Amino acid sequence: MDDHEKAITPNESLKLIEEMINRARNNFGDNGHLYLLWGWVIALCSLGHFVMWHFRLVAHPEMIWMVTWATMIYQAVYLRKRKKASRVKTYSDDILGYVWLVFVVCLALTAFVLIQYKERQALYSMFLVLYGVPTFLSGKVLKVRELTIGGVFCWVLAIASTFIIVKFQLLLIMLSVIVAWIVPGYAMKAKYNKQKLYGEGE
């Protein structure tokens, strides 16, 4: 597009508009890094918690979840760097940022409320319900089918979790993040790398 004032017909104009909107939309900016990070952290924590609890290896197996605090610090640094490096801001980035923020707040409040009411046995089931919400919405907004399916899968596991004892619900948490975050994370990473290879990426 080097012509300074190239005249175009109405048909060409519409084609150009369509093409440019598609180019902006097809700019897939998420490399799946945070889905993979949190997927692996939660999967390993829930597995570790289960193993230590089941085989009575330590007095407080739940302490393994302290790893998530370190992960949060890493995430904050990573997001700051990513924001700096990003050349384009989209409305969907903003929306998804708020969706995940609401998820974290709801997760913390749910844990607080259930512990206050001494309803610990419902904790993991409620976590599974909540895991499904941002995952499903992210799948729809980013048009990543694996995430949408992962969101629904979390809700199915939430129902299933009510039929098993709390200790084994930890294995459902692990299964949920494998399907809802790890599998989509690798799919997003592949899509991002492919786009970068063909020079369309961010």
Place this chain on the structure above:
Amino acid sequence: MFKELDPILHSQLRLAVMSLLISVKEAEFTFIKEKTNATAGNLSVQVQKLKEAGYIEVVKQFKDNYPLTTCQITKKGIEAFENYVKALQGYLNTDN
């Protein structure tokens, strides 16, 4: 009667820039350059014209000691773009 097509938008590169910016919240100059395949010089001229028309907002700042230009469509720009598309549809409906 045909609606007159907005001369600011009825130019290939300016229309391409507006179509990109209507799809995102804001974009850096280098991003627009890459997506439109335009040269930096030509793009600068056209961005300036869009800015003078009040269709886009251009923010110039520094990032890691390098100049950084960011563009964002304005409310006036969105209205102009919508009117342009409506006018185009008028032309095309008559053609068919």
